[in-house]
Amino acid sequence: MNIIDELKWRDAINQTTDEEGLKKLTSEKQIALYCGVDPTGDSMHIGHLIPFMMMKRFELAGHHPFILIGGATGSIGDPSGRKTERQLQTMEQVQHNVDALTKQMQLLFGGDANVTMVNNFDWLSKISLLDFLRDYGKLVNINTMLAKDIVASRLANGISFTEFTYQILQSVDFWTLHHQHNIQLQIGGGDQWGNITAGIDLIHKIDGADEEVYGLTIPLMLKADGTKFGKTAGGAVWLDSEKTSPYEFYQFWLNQDDRDVVKYLKFFTFLTKEEIDDLHEKVKTQPEKREAQIKLAEEVTRFVHGEEDLTEAKKITESLFQGDIKALSVKEAEQAFNSVPSATIENELINIVDLLIAAEVDSSKRQAREDVNNGAIYINGERITDIETVIDPSSSFSGKFIVIRRGKKNYFLAKIK
Known part of the structure; x- marks a missing residue:
């Protein structure tokens, strides 16, 4: 099955600039393609994972993906999907995020994968303001940019010149990668359509309308109830x-x-x-x-x-x-109960009723005694039914915490000082 046919079967294609042309190209030869991510944070979430799953599919089909970490564009801010200006990060923070995302990508794709990592800071940082305006700005029509959804959606609230130029910078990315690595396809989320097509337009203006380059976007992922996935x-x-x-x-x-x-x-x-x-x-x-x-x-x-x-x-x-519960190691228990309600207690012997109050499991001693008498309380997996029971905080999980369960599903964590 051709990679484009597979993506269509998986309902993974939202838009393509030329589906038949791209299918023909990927059937005839192995191509180079790229997808970018800006270092706005030091980790991706599962929403970011979708286009990179597509890149992995292309790699498994024999093509050569390039992962672009936006060290330069990340310092500017992509206006897409936002109503207001991004808060600019320091260049030190941007570099920290670049390093973290690079490591994350290497883990996802593996050391033996046919994947190349690039950073657009390597070329965009070398372009002077005059060169930017003469070599690229002159080729971009303001009316065309204003018509793109990515910019049009921001006009009501205003958009800075900094974020307005983002589209041109991403276009330069596509042109640069096309020239340096013969990259012919850019993949992105649905909100990147305007940026992708702007890059194709720039390549055609510089290199000619016959230059064979393509764009592909993925669908917006929604759950069955209509809410946003992830x-x-x-x-x-x-x-x-x-x-x-x-x-x-x-x-x-x-x-x-x-x-x-x-x-x-x-x-x-x-x-x-x-x-x-x-x-x-x-x-x-x-x-x-x-x-x-x-x-x-x-x-x-x-x-x-x-x-x-x-x-x-x-x-x-x-x-x-x-x-x-006792089958879990300290590390495993920390994972399991990372998000449950927690409170800190002293590292000393404590009566079960006092523990339930200190750990904020119950709000009164009357309720705590009732829960114990009813067999609703479990300490580190063991049911406690005697209100005179004394708990030793150091007896389980290396003395770091006590896992308390009330009823079938309500867990609490008492962290030991």
Whole structure:
């Protein structure tokens, strides 16, 4: 199956500048293509992952992806998708983010992958103001720029000249990469369509209308209920394991709606059509087994975090399902209970009722005694039914914390000073 046909089957194409031409080109030869990410932060979230999954598919099909980290454009700010000006970062912060994202990309694609990392600071920083205006600015029509959605949406609230020039800078990126590496395709999110087509226009003006370059964007990802994909009650789901643990990451995918899971299998895994069709059938006939969600969680967690972290995330999931808290290591327990309510207590023997008050599990001693007497309280996985029980904080998890459960699902963490 041609890579464009595969992307269409996966519903992964929003717009292309010339679909038939691109399909013909990718059928005839291996091409170089690129996708960029600006270092506005030191980690990508799962929304950013979508175009880079596409880049990985191109690589597996024999093509050569280039990953552009926007060390220069990231210091300016992309106006797309925003109503107000970005807060400019210091160049030190930009460089920190560049280093972090570069490392993240290397982990995603692996050391043996046919992928090249580039930074547009390497060429954009060398262009003088006069050269920028004479060599590129003269070729860009203001009326055309104003008509682009990326700029038009900002006119009501105003846009600085700095952000207005972003489109030209990204166009220079495409032209530079086309000349230096014969890159013929740029991929981006739907909001990048104006920037991508501006780059193609610049190449055609400099090198001629017959120059063979293309653009492709991915669809906006929405959940079945119409809300934006990738957000949780706790915020974004990050690729950085320090921001979103592998266990939390795994759980995010495991808890997807039946109405969305097949779409996500197409987008975020490298399973074949036959494998996905089989899982789709199981969603319809045996939804209670959640086999599609389990496979989705395994595949994406393995791709982003690796086999070891996937194994750990599955172990935590199984231990919590069985209520076997003691089977967890300190590190695993920290992942499992990272986002539950917590309070700090002294490192000394404490009565169970006093512990429930100190850990803010219950608001009164009466309620605490009632919960214990009713068998609703578990300490580090063990049910406590005697209100005279004394807890030793140093007895579990290296004396770092106590895991408290009230009822079936309400967890709390008492952190030891």
